[in-house]
Amino acid sequence: MSNWDAIVLNQKDQIATALINASAGQTLRVKAGESISEITVNEDIPLCHKFAVTKIAAGTAINKYGETIGAASSDIEIGHHVHVHNLKSLRAINN
Amino acid sequence: MSKTRDSFDGYVRPDGSVGVRNHLLVLSITGLTGPTARRISNALPGSVIVDYLYDGGPVGEDRKAQERALLGLALNPNVGAVLLISSNPPRSDAMTEKISATGKLVECLTLDDCGHDALVLTERGIQAGERLAEEIGALERVSSPISSLYVAMECGRSDPSSGLVANPLMGLISDRLVDAGARAIIGESVEWLGAEHLLANRASTPELAQSILDAVCAKEQAAIDVGIDLTGNNPGPTNIAAGLSTIEEKSLGNVAKSGSRPIQSLVGWAEVPKGPGFHLMDAPAYAPESLTGFSASGSQLIMFSTGVGNSFVNSIAPTIKISGNPETCARLEQQLDFKCSSVFVGDKSLEEAAEDLFDTMLDIASGAETWGEKMEEGGEAFARMGPSI
Numbered sequence: 143m144s145n146w147d148a149i150v151l152n153q154k155d156q157i158a159t160a161l162i163n164a165s166a167g168q169t170l171r172v173k174a175g176e177s178i179s180e181i182t183v184n185e186d187i188p189l190c191h192k193f194a195v196t197k198i199a200a201g202t203a204i205n206k207y208g209e210t211i212g213a214a215s216s217d218i219e220i221g222h223h224v225h226v227h228n229l230k231s232l233r234a235i236n237n
Numbered sequence: 238m239s240k241t242r243d244s245f246d247g248y249v250r251p252d253g254s255v256g257v258r259n260h261l262l263v264l265s266i267t268g269l270t271g272p273t274a275r276r277i278s279n280a281l282p283g284s285v286i287v288d289y290l291y292d293g294g295p296v297g298e299d300r301k302a303q304e305r306a307l308l309g310l311a312l313n314p315n316v317g318a319v320l321l322i323s324s325n326p327p328r329s330d331a332m333t334e335k336i337s338a339t340g341k342l343v344e345c346l347t348l349d350d351c352g353h354d355a356l357v358l359t360e361r362g363i364q365a366g367e368r369l370a371e372e373i374g375a376l377e378r379v380s381s382p383i384s385s386l387y388v389a390m391e392c393g394r395s396d397p398s399s400g401l402v403a404n405p406l407m408g409l410i411s412d413r414l415v416d417a418g419a420r421a422i423i424g425e426s427v428e429w430l431g432a433e434h435l436l437a438n439r440a441s442t443p444e445l446a447q448s449i450l451d452a453v454c455a456k457e458q459a460a461i462d463v464g465i466d467l468t469g470n471n472p473g474p475t476n477i478a479a480g481l482s483t484i485e486e487k488s489l490g491n492v493a494k495s496g497s498r499p500i501q502s503l504v505g506w507a508e509v510p511k512g513p514g515f516h517l518m519d520a521p522a523y524a525p526e527s528l529t530g531f532s533a534s535g536s537q538l539i540m541f542s543t544g545v546g547n548s549f550v551n552s553i554a555p556t557i558k559i560s561g562n563p564e565t566c567a568r569l570e571q572q573l574d575f576k577c578s579s580v581f582v583g584d585k586s587l588e589e590a591a592e593d594l595f596d597t598m599l600d601i602a603s604g605a606e607t608w609g610e611k612m613e614e615g616g617e618a619f620a621r622m623g624p625s626i
Contacts, residue, residue, distance in 0.1 A: 161582070189563075206486055211486035212483040212486070224482070233484055
């Protein structure tokens with residue numbers, strides 16, 4: 143098996159993708175570039191889902207692959223699940 | 238090993254195109270004749286049925302797109318012969334003439350010529366189909382260059398593993414096909430939203446770059462005009478449960494299938510991309526319609542990545558199912574034609590897996606059956622661009 147449990151795809155990203163099904167309280171080995179650091183997740187993070195690797199303020203654009211995938215709709219703490227409840231698309235918005 | 242492989246075994250057609258399959262296509266181009274055409278196809282083992290549900294309804298640009306798609310399916314290099322079934326003689330006569338002009342074997346039967354008797358049409362259809370099947374049955378595969386391939390890259394029921402593994406892997410295959418002088422394409426243009434700048438930057442001309450941006454803008458406006466929130470539609474509920482949060486995230490994963498080579502053209506649904514290289518199709522994202530857009534534009538093969546699993550395949554172009562999600566690879570052992578979870582867990586590099594996938598693709602091009610072919614999955618769905626009148 144792998145030497146890491148989650149991966150940050152680009153140095154501009156504030157989120158990592160879980161490569162395992164992680165449980166709340168679990169400490170994950172997070173690969174970012176060549177370095178691996180540890181982050182404890184505060185919620186269950188299912189396989190392939192995202193969690194914050196830095197604190198993200200509400201309204202901030204969130205990056206994955208080094209590109210914007212939407213904006214935080216509330217403040218997000220390190221180790222928290224980042225998904226449709228706190229990450230909103232910036233495209234095709236109905237005013 | 239595949240580094241030295243520069244050919245596959247295919248069926249050379251009179252117009253010089255090369256098929257990876259040698260189908261007898263029973264093509265019903267009118268809604269009335271669909272059930273009869275199905276009866277005919279059922280009596281002809283190995284034949285492929287395409288049962289178009291409309292006739293007089295589509296008008297204007299929509300009508301043009303429908304006719305382009307029907308003719309395109311008939312002209313797909315994987316089709317050795319066409320048995321055209323219709324209740325509209327002027328339309329089927331015109332189409333027969335166009336198919337025949339390419340040198341392809343075609344026979345046309347209409348309900349009108351059979352006294353409007355569906356059972357007479359059934360009997361004559363089986364007889365005609367049997368003759369065509371025998372004729373194309375004598376054809377043999379010959380070694381053909383990779384440059385004669387036109388491969389479409391699709392994704393469906395995606396999850397974040399698609400953008401991490403299977404789609405970048407297909408991107409490497411796209412690049413390799415382009416470098417060999419072949420054609421490759423992606424469609425699903427709503428899933429360029431948020432990644433359109435990456436595609437536009439690769440356009441071969443500034444005009445094409447603008448067309449790509451305009452196409453995405455039109456899709457975005459269409460979503461706004463009907464008042465839907467893309468989240469919940471695309472990404473859909475299955476994508477969201479699997480971890481995709483927004484259209485931007487999905488798109489950035491999606492366009493990884495396109496590799497890195499320059500983009501040569503932007504075509505419409507079911508429109509043939511001209512010349513070698515990488516192309517884009519501005520077309521619906523839902524897999525059945527998207528795949529028909531590709532097969533009707535002449536794709537002989539489709540690579541199809543999936544996150545949680547997607548069984549749907551095209552009926553004319555063998556569809557290679559690929560996943561990098563380790564849970565999906567374990568759960569869908571048979572349904573997946575290529576599993577690459579070893580890349581997901583870090584045991585294999587993308588480049589190593591691309592070697593294996595290229596080999597698998599050439600094996601399938603040369604006759605190895607996909608899961609979808611073994612199970613006789615597959616169908617065609619015609620995208621509608623306007624109302625029926």
